[in-house]
Amino acid sequence: MYHFIGIKGTGMAALACIIHDSGKEVNGSDLSKHFFTEQPLVDRNIPISEFGPENIKDGMTVIIGNAFNEDFPEVAAARSNPTVKCYRYHEFLGKLLNDYHSIGVSGSHGKTTTTGMCAAMLSYGHKIGYLIGDGTGYLDPEATDFILEADEFRNHFLAYHPDYAIITNMDWDHVDFFKTNEEYINAYKNYVKQVNKAVIAWGEDPYTRELEADVPIYYYGEKDNDDIQAINIVETDRMMSFDLLFNKQPAGHYELPFVGHHLLLNSLAVITVGLLKGLEAEEIEAGLSSFKGVKRRFKIEENGENIYIDDYAHHPTEVKITLEAARKRYPDRKIVAVFKPHRTGRVYHFVQQFADALMIADEIGVCEFTSIDDYDNGADIDITYLANYIPGSYVFHETDEDAKILASFAPAVYVFMSSKDIYPFKEKLKSLQINEKV
Numbered sequence: 001m002y003h004f005i006g007i008k009g010t011g012m013a014a015l016a017c018i019i020h021d022s023g024k025e026v027n028g029s030d031l032s033k034h035f036f037t038e039q040p041l042v043d044r045n046i047p048i049s050e051f052g053p054e055n056i057k058d059g060m061t062v063i064i065g066n067a068f069n070e071d072f073p074e075v076a077a078a079r080s081n082p083t084v085k086c087y088r089y090h091e092f093l094g095k096l097l098n099d100y101h102s103i104g105v106s107g108s109h110g111k112t113t114t115t116g117m118c119a120a121m122l123s124y125g126h127k128i129g130y131l132i133g134d135g136t137g138y139l140d141p142e143a144t145d146f147i148l149e150a151d152e153f154r155n156h157f158l159a160y161h162p163d164y165a166i167i168t169n170m171d172w173d174h175v176d177f178f179k180t181n182e183e184y185i186n187a188y189k190n191y192v193k194q195v196n197k198a199v200i201a202w203g204e205d206p207y208t209r210e211l212e213a214d215v216p217i218y219y220y221g222e223k224d225n226d227d228i229q230a231i232n233i234v235e236t237d238r239m240m241s242f243d244l245l246f247n248k249q250p251a252g253h254y255e256l257p258f259v260g261h262h263l264l265l266n267s268l269a270v271i272t273v274g275l276l277k278g279l280e281a282e283e284i285e286a287g288l289s290s291f292k293g294v295k296r297r298f299k300i301e302e303n304g305e306n307i308y309i310d311d312y313a314h315h316p317t318e319v320k321i322t323l324e325a326a327r328k329r330y331p332d333r334k335i336v337a338v339f340k341p342h343r344t345g346r347v348y349h350f351v352q353q354f355a356d357a358l359m360i361a362d363e364i365g366v367c368e369f370t371s372i373d374d375y376d377n378g379a380d381i382d383i384t385y386l387a388n389y390i391p392g393s394y395v396f397h398e399t400d401e402d403a404k405i406l407a408s409f410a411p412a413v414y415v416f417m418s419s420k421d422i423y424p425f426k427e428k429l430k431s432l433q434i435n436e437k438v
Helices: 010-021 039-043 073-080 089-097 111-123 153-159 181-192 261-276 281-289 316-329 344-349 351-358 400-407 423-437
Strands: 002-005 026-030 048-050 061-064 085-088 101-106 128-132 136-139 145-149 164-167 198-202 217-221 228-235 240-246 249-256 299-303 306-311 335-339 363-367 394-396 413-417
Touching: 002 010, 002 073, 010 026, 010 039, 010 061, 010 089, 010 128, 010 136, 061 073, 061 089, 085 089, 089 145, 089 153, 101 111, 111 128, 111 145, 111 164, 111 261, 111 281, 153 181, 164 181, 164 261, 198 261, 217 261, 228 261, 240 261, 249 261, 249 281, 261 281, 261 316, 299 423, 306 316, 306 423, 316 335, 316 351, 316 413, 335 351, 344 351, 363 400, 394 400, 400 423, 413 423
Parallel strands: 002 026, 002 061, 026 048, 061 085, 101 145, 101 164, 128 145, 164 198, 198 217, 217 228, 306 413, 335 363, 335 413, 363 394
Antiparallel strands: 128 136, 228 240, 240 249, 299 306
């Protein structure tokens, strides 16, 4: 029996699905509240209990979510039972990867979407496994390739030794752990030394050119000094197209059903994997075009003249990219940004960057939040700290009255952004506006 402590976490839910699909018996524990990651667990009839040390049974293999400290009662019960094998999430995943040709996708932003894109491309005519940071996991019994989201959080990606490593960017984050930008960049420098075949990095990032590895580093982008270069780029509000040069030689023409320049860059990273693995351009394009998105990444719903976008953006760079993509997709519409932070440390360190990014929108609301573990780092602030940097912004408590304020901006494109559970507030607004039409 495999037991997952914190089974509804994004990586944990995906890994639980993978272990279940491989024929093992799986259960887990978590809070009773609904999380967007849990439907695949329900679909597989994986039992989920509320947290408690009584969940730990003799002979179990226990996977511990990275959000839980050693003194958490269920973790302590597992560690103290001599018949139980215990692994942290990243430790177990690193062990699993030894059986496959692996592609690790890292970066401060875009790694979940890029992992999903890579999985879509390689699953086109191939048997694969994948673990995506939106809670999605799958493993074909005959898989030889495995694609995973390799998160730098607390250096956990150092547990992985992938054959290919994509690095989308290196933008200082997780400031509660990486105290300086130099510490953060050094984590990536150590990671690439563990790659077996090739590193694939965005060439225009200010730090990727500092990387040194024992394997080739391929830079992708739009500049003449990039190994994989997109030229003749055309972007519309419905698609993109470009020609590709690989080491200055033509490597195909691509037409992809994506909107947003960040998706063009993500596509270049994935195409590079395909080319290095010997796939033809037509096969790469077909597989990549089948990508339908990942959970909570620019998910669009329409309700008459109102549009609702749900996105996982939680860093100022991601907020900026998300709002710019909304502007590009809906150039003549009012944009309403609703943002709920996750960690006080991130808000404290990047408050001006958050404010500048949010002010891309026409109307701005910020939601109160609770931080899970970083008040002890001296960043004991609340949401008003951010709101004070944004003239005319609203502070929301996600009440019915707050939903009415949002509804007063209609017709509009509402962009809800958070790595926390902001989606019930979106549903409250949507329900209110649907009922107003009846």
